Amino acid sequence: MLNTATILQNSTSVAIGGFDGMHIGHQELFHHLDQNGVIVVINTGYANLTPSHFRQRHTDKHLHYYNLEDIRHLDGAGFVELLKKDFPKLQKIVVGYDFHFGKDRRYSYEDLKELFLKENEDGEVVIVKEVKHHNDAVHSHKIRQKLAIGDIKGANEFLGYNYTICGKKITGQGIGAKELVATINLEAKEFLVPKEGVYVTTTRIDDEEHFHPSVSFIGHRVSTDGSFAIESHILDGKVVCEEKAEISFIAYIRENKKFESMDELRDAIKKDIAVANRELQRLEL
Structure with missing residues (x-):
């Protein structure tokens, strides 16, 4: 089994997000990863559907964690530089349509595209559209709402398990x-x-x-x-x-x-x- 450092050094694609729940919307992002792709989890400390290492149960991809408190001071360029440092062969970044990053979440996927492709013309930023189930948008907060009212079957359909x-x-x-x-x-x-x-x-x-x-x-x-x-x-x-x-x-x-x-x-x-x-x-x- 490869160690973490080797995995990060060789990875050419990452999917970035909070990924609490690892639900069917998140899985859609993971489908765009290369064979050696890595899932980058922004750990807010509030995950309670799949807290901590429990996310690993729902993917065979390596999970790499950034604690939000450690990176929230970064501006857009600083965040992209962090990715390039940790993933030197990075060619593809996959995010959701509502992805925001950097200090005060002021940067969107458009900024990510501009910053990443500025020095990496052969790179790619994939924006995954909103995933719906029976015409209802899939989000972690909706799963929490379903669990709060006892709608287990609805929550499970959104989760995929x-x-x-x-x-x-x-x-x-x-x-x-x-x-x-x-x-x-x-x-x-x-x-x-x-x-x-x-x-x-x-x-x-x-x-x-x-x-x-x-x-x-x-x-x-x-x-x-x-x-x-x-x-x-x-x-x-x-x-x-x-x-x-x-x-x-x-x-x-x-x-x-x-x-x-x-x-x-x-x-x-x-x-x-x-x-x-x-x-x-x-x-x-």
């Missing part, structure tokens, strides 16, 4: 396995969590390669102690989670609701499990 959060295992209430159903409780601080409620999901345990069918709950335990929880119940048998898990969201089942008794809560969970099983069987997951 099932939205997934990852977290470490934490201790839950302790009453699930005894009185309800056993669940894996997670803490996933880096990720945006969807609307409170119950979801059809699949869950990957520790370093297993496959996902288990599951039903998951996100929200405040209004029927018990009122605390906030992210918990997943595995449907295909008893599974031991040691350290971490990932929950992939497939469909929204119902809103978070307060039940007056443990019997009512238990009945509701049985119904949720039945709904999840039907949906997962329909999808052959």
Whole structure:
């Protein structure tokens, strides 16, 4: 495997952006990269769909990060000089139609073209037009909005994959396995969590390669102690989670609701499990 320095030295094309979500709009930019192209991520510190290294799961291209705080002082020429220094063989830059860069984001793709091609006449700046799905423009902020209202299927269509959060295992209430159903409780601080409620999901345990069918709950335990929880119940048998898990969201089942008794809560969970099983069987997951 080539080291990072070698990859940057040999790369002739880059795609530049924030790329939180690595959604179908972002993938359109990546399609314009050469075989040895690199994805340049401007890391704002606010990514919560694919925070940090989780972007790498959605591409086989090398990711190179610039922290916004480290480069925001640069003017347009300074930013292009940085690219030329880090990518000495650079011939092609790919950006979206709404790309802005430099101090106070005052420079557009037109400035990028002028600055890059000024000293590189054989170079190319590719501007990718707005990507739409069912006539709706695909943007990361719209995915966040869909997750906030529980529109999991809509969010997944924009992403091109099932939205997934990852977290470490934490201790839950302790009453699930005894009185309800056993669940894996997670803490996933880096990720945006969807609307409170119950979801059809699949869950990957520790370093297993496959996902288990599951039903998951996100929200405040209004029927018990009122605390906030992210918990997943595995449907295909008893599974031991040691350290971490990932929950992939497939469909929204119902809103978070307060039940007056443990019997009512238990009945509701049985119904949720039945709904999840039907949906997962329909999808052959």
